[in-house]
Amino acid sequence: MKKLLCLISLMCLILLSCKKTDVLPGLDTSPVEYGVDDKYELRALKSDKQGIDSTTVFQLTSKEEINNNFIKNNMQIVPEQEYKIEKLSGTTYNIIPAVNLENDKIYQIVLNDEGYEYSWAFQTKKKFVVESTLPTDRSGYVPSNSGIEIYFSLSGLEELDDFFEIKPHVDGKFIYKNNTAIFVPDKLEENINYTVTIKKGYGLKDSEQKLEEDYSFSFNTKKEKYAEIYFDRPLTNIYENNAKIIEAYINNENLEFDINIYQYSNADYFAENINDFAETGKFFTGSVDDIEGLSLLNTIKQKPNISYKNIYNTPKGLFEIPGLPKGYYLLEFSTNSGEKNYHFLQINDML
Known part of the structure; x- marks a missing residue:
């Protein structure tokens, strides 16, 4: 009987020793495992598909707790760049470059940890221009059926x-292709000076980058035929005591011109x-007789005396x-062919 009681007691002890220990709900008792490459993560906080912004902050996240001194002693930005460290938690830190990064440049950030080197590469955006x-700009003889292409x-x-x-x-209307905007005009007129301006503030669909200043260029459309006379610029300014000489290109040096001098x-x-000409590229619309204040x-x-070719x-x-x-004068140059060309003349007492 004593043997039977001892056997029952022994079996109870064995069963008690094999009973599973209760686990608190939500407590993960499995060991923490991660690859060495997963220990740190670094990302730029200001970026898009064009690259990282030159004013970006980098955020470092660690799987283990680290401190400012560890980062300061083991992290380097290449090319060399000073930075400040901002602690968000024991495992998350902001890395703040002391000055703006350069545009269109690759930066490498290196972190050494117990002989293992972690490295990340980032490219800053090009400046949008x-x-x-x-x-x-300033091109001439542009065909009147040309499109206007702007390359960004x-x-x-x-x-x-x-x-x-x-x-x-x-x-x-506009046509867009990659980094190019093409303006297709309904009609450009012959022998007109056109000025195109792309205004500041223009930008990209998925980026905060904008043009920082206006961009302007000008061109002149070609004539239907070569003019008998044409000028480098629409206005000549002459000091009153100097000879009143007007320079012009001549397609036939034997031509004699009738010159009407209007004041x-x-x-x-x-x-x-002058302002009307700047706006329209034309000296007047209609007839020269319609210009107010002109006689x-x-x-x-x-x-003309030929100076050179x-x-x-x-x-x-x-x-x-x-x-x-x-x-203040307007000069009208004409020939027997009936062609007329005009030129502004200002005579003043200032050199």
Whole structure:
């Protein structure tokens, strides 16, 4: 009987020793395991598909608790860049570059931990700018059926309509391809100076980058035929005591020109006509007789003195307009063919 009782007691002890220990709900007792490559994570807080922003902060997250001294002694930004450390928790820290990063540059951040080197590479965005245009600035003889192409440094362009200005005004539509916006005008007129402005504030669809300043360029459309006379610029300014010489390119050096000399009654009318030309690329609409404050002063006939020929073998002629006092003038050059070309002249007492 004693043996039976001892056997029952022994079996009870064995059963008690095999009983599973209760686990508190939500407590994970499995060992923490992670690969060495997973110990740290570093990300840029300001980035998009174009790259990281030059003002970004980096955030370092560790699987184990670390401190400021560990980061300071073991982290390096290449190219060398000083940084500040901001503690968010024992495992999360912000790495704040002391100065803005350079645009369009690769930065490497290296962290050493017990002989193992962690490394991350980031590329900053290019600065968003207009890189080039077609036609180029100050180009001439541009075909009137040309499109206007603007090449930007980055792709993903926003709609340009509200930031695009062409003077004189032309209606048209935009086509977009990668980093290029193409304005397709309804019609460009012949022999007109056009000025295009891309206004500051224009940007990308998925980025905060914007143009920081206006970008302007100008071009001149080609004539239907070569003019008998044309000028480098629409206005000549001459000191009143100097010879009154007007320079112009001549396609036929044997031509004699009729020169009608019109005078403005005051500076305001002259300035108004100049502004109209800047807006429209035309000296006037309709007839020269419709210009307010303008009257015919004199008419002369003259063959130009040829000074030299340019690389295209086009002669440059000199016209002398005698006897003009200080004032504001419009010169009309015409030939027997009926072609008429115009030029502003200002004579003043200031060198």
